[in-house]
Amino acid sequence: MTPALTILVVDDDERLRERLGQALADRGLRVLLAEGHAAATGLARAHPIDRAIVDLRMPGPHGLAVVQDLVALRPDIEIVVLTGYGSIATAVEAMRLGARDYLTKPATADRILAAFETDPEPLQEMEFDIPTLAKLEREHIERVLRECNGNVSRAARALGVHRRTLQYKLAKFPVKR
Numbered sequence: 001m002t003p004a005l006t007i008l009v010v011d012d013d014e015r016l017r018e019r020l021g022q023a024l025a026d027r028g029l030r031v032l033l034a035e036g037h038a039a040a041t042g043l044a045r046a047h048p049i050d051r052a053i054v055d056l057r058m059p060g061p062h063g064l065a066v067v068q069d070l071v072a073l074r075p076d077i078e079i080v081v082l083t084g085y086g087s088i089a090t091a092v093e094a095m096r097l098g099a100r101d102y103l104t105k106p107a108t109a110d111r112i113l114a115a116f117e118t119d120p121e122p123l124q125e126m127e128f129d130i131p132t133l134a135k136l137e138r139e140h141i142e143r144v145l146r147e148c149n150g151n152v153s154r155a156a157r158a159l160g161v162h163r164r165t166l167q168y169k170l171a172k173f174p175v176k177r
Contacts, residue, residue, distance in 0.1 A: 006030040006048060010040040010066055011055040011082070020053065023109035037061035037069070044073045051116055054099075056083035056090060064093055071098035080115045082107060085143060138173055141166070 007029045011017040014035065021031045032047060034040040036058050043049065052070055056063035067079055081094040084105040091102040101115035141159065148154040156166040
């Protein structure tokens with residue numbers, strides 16, 4: 001019987017980290033959990049790790065720093081970056097640093113595991129859907145509005161625009177708050 005693969009889940013969202021860890025353990029993997037960069041690199045120094053799932057946006061060092069340091073510690077590690085705020089630039093950078101794949105949330109445990117099993121496309125052959133400027137602006141406004149708990153005045157200040165300007169943009173496309 002072959003030993004179970006060890007997979008490291010790095011995410012600052014405790015609930016997501018625990019649930020994903022349990023789903024992976026239920027599929028026969030040995031799971032290690034880390035809430036950020038320091039815990040992830042500490043576990044990588046202490047344990048043999050075959051694979052890692054790394055959230056992109058975390059407090060402290062960015063997920064890309066985690067990818068870079070995990071690859072430096074364990075050159076044969078396979079990494080999938082998981083993010084709620086995907087962009088072409090961060091996808092390319094993650095792959096350049098050694099990530100195997102780049103998935104946007106929500107992603108099921110089966111989808112994440114499938115990313116480890118499929119052959120990654122060479123970076124120069126990857127085709128990207130380039131989002132329009134309007135779509136990027138809308139997604140950014142939605143994210144800032146969520147971070148401001150739906151408070152339009154606070155979101156306008158954070159975005160550096162007048163409240164009426166933000167209200168005008170919100171009227172063009174309704175945002176779920």
